[in-house]
Amino acid sequence: MNFKQIEKYAKENNIPIMQKTGIEFLTKYINDNNIKNILEIGSAIGYSAIKMALANDKVKVTTIEKDDDRYLMAIKNIKEFDLDKRITLVHADALDINLEGKYDLIFIDAAKGQYIRFFDKYSKNLAKNGVIISDNMEFHGLVEQEERIASKNLRQLVNHIRDYIEFLKSNAEFNTTFYKIGDGISVSLRNE
DSSP states (O other): OOHHHHHHHHHHTTOOOOOHHHHHHHHHHHHHTTOOEEEEEOOTTSHHHHHHHTTOTTOEEEEEEOOHHHHHHHHHHHHHTTOTTTEEEEESOTTTOOOOOOEEEEEEOSOGGGHHHHHHHHGGGEEEEEEEEEEOSSTTTTTTOGGGOOSHHHHHHHHHHHHHHHHHHHOTTEEEEEEOSTTOEEEEEEOO
């Protein structure tokens, strides 16, 4: 399977993967900042883990996915790219497990309603000078265009993202920059 096939599969099966400009930003960030060890919360089908691992051959990724079908598809995709030595896939709910490792980059792209909990839980796994990057800060433009929200569920989701943005802005321990790239990206650096 190649990237075009993964993108097609994701679209046909309604699996959210990172937008192209977002993933380009992320891989450039990895290379520009000498990132070696990455934790991803929310593998889906392995698309961004593969892209991050391919940023350069020194990158190792640990990625967590709780959905059975997505986890199995991610394993298959990672093997197809021959990256099973550099990408460790963990089948679990990220809120139910504890990881010991320290990571240069923690990438949050999972259940939007849990972003604050993911951030709080895993910031202790951040290496010195590490960064937490989160995707979907604009959530298809709905965060700023409330009038387009059609359902109660969607409104709740958007409100969770807004809460997370406020949480990041008021977090004294981290300095966060927001980028209007892809579906909106935040980059949080710990204040040393």
